[in-house]
Amino acid sequence: MAKPVNQHKRSNSVTRIQRKNINLILDAALETFSSHGYNGTTLDEISIKSGLSKPNILYYFKSKKDIHVTLLNNLLDNWLKPLKELNSDGDPVSEITNYVQKKLDMAHEFPRESRLFAMEILQGANHMKNFIESDLKILVEQKSNVINDWVVQGLIAKVDPLHLIFSIWATTQHYSDFEEQIKLISGRQSFNPDHRASKHLKEMYTRLLRL
Amino acid sequence: MAKPVNQHKRSNSVTRIQRKNINLILDAALETFSSHGYNGTTLDEISIKSGLSKPNILYYFKSKKDIHVTLLNNLLDNWLKPLKELNSDGDPVSEITNYVQKKLDMAHEFPRESRLFAMEILQGANHMKNFIESDLKILVEQKSNVINDWVVQGLIAKVDPLHLIFSIWATTQHYSDFEEQIKLISGRQSFNPDHRASKHLKEMYTRLLRL
DNA sequence: TACTGATTTTACCAATTGGTCAAAGAAAAT
DNA sequence: ATTTTCTTTGACCAATTGGTAAAATCAGTA
Numbered sequence: 001m002a003k004p005v006n007q008h009k010r011s012n013s014v015t016r017i018q019r020k021n022i023n024l025i026l027d028a029a030l031e032t033f034s035s036h037g038y039n040g041t042t043l044d045e046i047s048i049k050s051g052l053s054k055p056n057i058l059y060y061f062k063s064k065k066d067i068h069v070t071l072l073n074n075l076l077d078n079w080l081k082p083l084k085e086l087n088s089d090g091d092p093v094s095e096i097t098n099y100v101q102k103k104l105d106m107a108h109e110f111p112r113e114s115r116l117f118a119m120e121i122l123q124g125a126n127h128m129k130n131f132i133e134s135d136l137k138i139l140v141e142q143k144s145n146v147i148n149d150w151v152v153q154g155l156i157a158k159v160d161p162l163h164l165i166f167s168i169w170a171t172t173q174h175y176s177d178f179e180e181q182i183k184l185i186s187g188r189q190s191f192n193p194d195h196r197a198s199k200h201l202k203e204m205y206t207r208l209l210r211l
Numbered sequence: 212m213a214k215p216v217n218q219h220k221r222s223n224s225v226t227r228i229q230r231k232n233i234n235l236i237l238d239a240a241l242e243t244f245s246s247h248g249y250n251g252t253t254l255d256e257i258s259i260k261s262g263l264s265k266p267n268i269l270y271y272f273k274s275k276k277d278i279h280v281t282l283l284n285n286l287l288d289n290w291l292k293p294l295k296e297l298n299s300d301g302d303p304v305s306e307i308t309n310y311v312q313k314k315l316d317m318a319h320e321f322p323r324e325s326r327l328f329a330m331e332i333l334q335g336a337n338h339m340k341n342f343i344e345s346d347l348k349i350l351v352e353q354k355s356n357v358i359n360d361w362v363v364q365g366l367i368a369k370v371d372p373l374h375l376i377f378s379i380w381a382t383t384q385h386y387s388d389f390e391e392q393i394k395l396i397s398g399r400q401s402f403n404p405d406h407r408a409s410k411h412l413k414e415m416y417t418r419l420l421r422l
Numbered sequence: 423t424a425c426t427g428a429t430t431t432t433a434c435c436a437a438t439t440g441g442t443c444a445a446a447g448a449a450a451a452t
Numbered sequence: 453a454t455t456t457t458c459t460t461t462g463a464c465c466a467a468t469t470g471g472t473a474a475a476a477t478c479a480g481t482a
Contacts, residue, residue: 040250170385
């Protein structure tokens, strides 16, 4: 005769067991959502991977979608962080190449999250429209202005800030999102893709921005 | 007492009706596979979109997977074409910026195919490992050599050919694969993304390659 | 130790989904 | 016109899947 636990974290206390199991579930879910997509993931799979029974999972999350949305929400802060750190007072070129490096590090450190994000956008961004249209859009506009000021002040070459940002996103995410293709083509052992990618991208954006 | 039609195109003749219906099915399937993924697509959806009943669809294709594989296979030739056309005798910088332009045109002209491809790679490239490891890999190696020769001959700046190719793929595909995000951020009407993307990318790769 | 609330399990369901089958209906060929 | 071959449909099914209900078990605490 249990009353379901607070499924929306309204409660004040989160027990040790809750924290542990919620983490188990989210980790298992991230693993499968990011490699088979939302529809390709079953609760049974999450159940097996997390070691918790299916009804037990639904004791912590009210639905499959709820798990997915939670995962997506957990991403957002980390997603904004590197761009947030772009500093208008710093040296323009190194501010931007540092941004590239941070994005590349994130793609390398959180490939599952990166794929989850990519998959969500690819499929229409249904659960993230709100985030993109508000937080992300505002931040991008703000930083576009910073970049544009640099252009106007003659500190970097004339670039379209928006397209600069888009191409940074594209190039840095590519390495985690298209990992499979890259591994197959470059022959897994022959080199360390990340290291050379970093050099390549730094070079590319430096050359693009230098006067 | 019908005997199922040649489901593997072994037969010599393809009737007018067959051609029409196969196209209807493939078009409907491409639409849904590319926007909801393989698992997010149901035969019923394809059935509705194509106007053919579900058993009728399975009269032309022996399974859902068969439709998907057919779609993927139809992509491959077009996928290789732009890179194939990279000519070792041409002017290096314009050969490469032309390649960029062709890839961008393809992403623009075939966004559904582009997303289908992206989704397949993201989810582990199960149906395309063979293509990637053989045809694509060989072509990439060949063209990497061409680019490397240009570097050695001092015709372009020193770049890692593989990473150059990867970043071209990344930047050009980004515009169709992440279309939703781009639309939401750039505010659909404010500019024509494709036109400016083309300028931006041409500029970027020219600056990267120029001595 | 006994109580109380939190956690987990067992048994189950209704809906969806990929796929089958045999018969009915068109087209083409004779 | 009739036979033969190709095409389409209606009825159906077994497996999967997200989710529920209630009982059973466990943990913490008075």
